[in-house]
Amino acid sequence: MSPPIVRRGRAFVFGDQIDTDVLAPGPYMKKPLAELARHCMEAVDPGFASRVRPGDIVVGGVGFGIGSSREQAVQALLELGVGAVVAKGFARIFYRNALNLGLPALVCEDLEASEGDELEVFPVEGRIVNHTRRREHACEPIPAALMDVVAAGGLMPWLERRLGARAG
DSSP, X not given: OOOOOOEEEEEEEOOSOOBHHHHSOGGXXXXXXXXXXXXXXXXXXXXXXXXXXXXXXXEEOTTBTBSOOOTHHHHHHHHTTOOEEEESOBOHHHHHHHHHHTOOEEEOTTOOOOTTOEEEEETTTTEEEETTTTEEEEXXXXXXXXXXXXXXXXXXXXXXXXXXXXXX
C-alpha cells in the first residue's frame, strides 16, 4: 500500500453542472493535449488555464463532470497540474475516470471555500482543511485501494506494476 496522498493548493471554485464540454471543449479534442488543456474551463472562466498552478484544487458543485464520458476532461485537468477535484457531487463516469487516470476526486457536500483559499486535501482520511478560513470539513474518503491506483498514476500504470510484480 502506498503512503497517504495529501494535496495542498489554491481553490478554484466553480458552480453546479460543470460539463465535460467545458473541461475539454469539442473544437480542441483532436488537438494535442497541451492545446486542449489551454482551453479547459474557458467557457466559465477564460483565465483558468493560465492561472492554475500545480497542486491547485478545483472545487465544484453538484453534477461536476456531467456530459459525455470523455477521458480528456480529466486529462486536461491533469495536464494543468490540478492536484484534486472536490465537489458536492460527480457524474459517475467522470468520478471513475478521475481515479483511473490518477486524479483524486472527493465528494464533500459542505465545503466552504472561496476562490484563492488555501486548501489541504486528505483523500484517504476524507478530510479537507481550509487554511484560509481555519475550518475543517469531512468528506467521503477515497478507499486506500483506490488511492493506490491514484498514487501509481492511474489504473494502467497500477496494473502494469501489479502484473509485472506477479510475473517477476
